[in-house]
Amino acid sequence: MDELSEDLELLPSTRRALRHRIAVAQSEGRAPSVVAAVARGGQVVWEGSRTSVEGHGPDGNVQYRIGSITKTFTAVLVMRLRDEGLLALADPLEKHLPGAGAGEVTIAQLLSHTGGLAAETPGPWWERTPGELRPELADVLGEEPFKHTPGTRHHYSNPGYTLLGSLVEALRGKPWEEVLRAEVLEPLGLDRTSVLPQAPNAGGWAVHPWADVMMPEPLEDLGLMAPAGQLWSTTRDLARFADFLLRGDERVLNVESVREMRTPAAPPEPGSADLGYGLGMQLVAHGAYRLAGHSGSLPGFVAGLWLSEADDVAAVALANCTSGLAAAALAADLVGIVAEAEPRIPKPWRPFAESDQVPLELCGPWYWGTSAQVVRLKADGSLELGPVGAMGRSARFRAEPDGSWTGLNGYYAGETLRAVRREDGSVSHLDLASFVFTREPYEAGAPVPGGVDPQGWRGIG
Incomplete structure (x- = not known):
């Protein structure tokens, strides 16, 4: 067993917990049943x-309805369009x-639930009634x-x-479920995630x-409301999806977009x-841990998917009851x-690989005013x-081709950091969003906004 496998395998005490x-x-x-999975690395x-x-x-191959975790899948499709x-x-x-009936609400507001729209549809409880009762967007939004x-x-x-699901259909020219299958489920290998059981x-x-x-709950096809909560999935598929939400996948969304x-x-x-809420993802504090993911529920089912980026741990839990669990x-x-019992083992420190390109002249102490x-x-x-x-x-800052x-x-x-150089090519100061960083506090001769007192630093007397 290699070192990586040893790090991933859980201790017997953790498994028992x-x-x-x-x-x-x-x-x-x-709950009639509950199935769960934990992923690490x-x-x-x-x-x-x-x-x-x-x-x-049940095992990790048995499907449960995942409710509003579906929203995260829909958000991925919208981010791909972006x-x-x-x-x-x-x-x-x-x-x-055009003609959706949502006024000037923006796509970002819909993704983050800041568009001001009602929580639910008008009419009977949409989760327990057939989608045919809401054939048009006007039926979903109401008066x-x-x-x-x-x-x-x-x-x-x-x-x-x-509305976001209808947006995907309008720009792709295909039903939401077909776009989801082709652009997310198939590339990620989520072959046990589907619109119908x-x-x-x-x-x-x-x-x-x-x-x-x-007693059994009715299983309805939600029609137009499908992008909000229709999907069925398994713990194994959702664990793989959680890993994608952490690391990205160039076939679907890159790491910057999922971040x-x-x-x-x-x-x-x-x-x-x-x-708060991200773009299709809930963000919660759970004890000492900051988690991203989503909860889900529909009559007969409850679900949860969370990941901790700092700990590189994700977990999924699915149950087939309307409430209680x-x-x-x-x-x-x-x-x-897992995060508490087996803290993440950091990767070995390794030096910078391209020594001839190391901008050491930027490293070390700088001063913004007296701060x-x-x-590094x-x-x-x-x-x-x-x-x-x-x-x-x-x-953190990413290097750009122009040296910024x-x-x-x-x-x-999103702000730009630039090294401003003297005539001899040496670095005079750093410029960041109008702030000047100098090698000495209020360095004499540097272009400090407001100037530097010519008498310099002094005591009282």
Whole structure:
């Protein structure tokens, strides 16, 4: 067994803790069945299940309905359209889907649930009624589609993702499910994820809240609402999907685009423990861990998918009950169990490979006014800028062909860092978003905005 395999394999104590957690969840949540999986380093490292059927348990190949995790798949399709230049996230939906009835709401607002649209459709409960009851977008939105002014607050909207599904169909000229199959499911090898159930699949059940009895839930085709919650999947497929959401895949979306999906685009609701909402992804704090992913539910099913980028751990939990078992919380707990019991082992430090291109003249201490900063060159060729020994603005920068650097995260994301040189070619100072960084605090002779007192530094007296 190589070193990588040894790092990925879970300890027996960790495996038992995972098994115990899903057993408690199934028992206390009174779920007919629950199936779960944990992935680390891009591989499924644990699978488990519990069931009320004697001598039988589902495995990672059994389909369950995943509800609103479907939204993340729809968001991936929209991001592909953006990356191909067919739309901009700031575009009004009407530009590409005229007559949709959503006014000037933007694509980004729909992705992040900040478009102000209603949470649900008018009419009967859409999750338990056939899609034929809502044949047109007007039936999904109703006469008063807005509950808030677009862009003013986060308000979760299922109809908003119907609009995004219709946007995909309009720009691709094909049904949403066909585009999803060709552009996401097939390239990622998710052959057990589908719009309609494919055996082996679990049946959905409602468990009585005050008695240990249950009845089957109806399984409806959601029609136009499918992009908001139609999909069926398995823990193995969803573990693979979680890995894609962490690392990207050039056949579908690159790593920068999936990172953008995991970046907060909407603030959390007041009093919420959530960290906000990205572009088709929920962001939550679970104990010491910051997770990205999505929860899901439809009558008869609950689901949760979470990943921790810092720990390189993802977990999926699926159950076939309408309520009782909190699958999202269960999946988050599974991430925490592995991350706490077996902290991520960092990769070995390796020196920069191209020594003749190392910009050492940019490295080391710099000063923004009197604030001490340091620039470090990483082995991947990026720069890190951050404060010395104190909290402050930190960012990574990517090298550009013209010798400048582009901010990748934090306050300086998208901003340009330039090394300004003297006539002899040496670096005079760094210019970043109008800020001047010098080698000495308020260095004499440097182009410090506002100038430097000619008498220099002095004491009191």
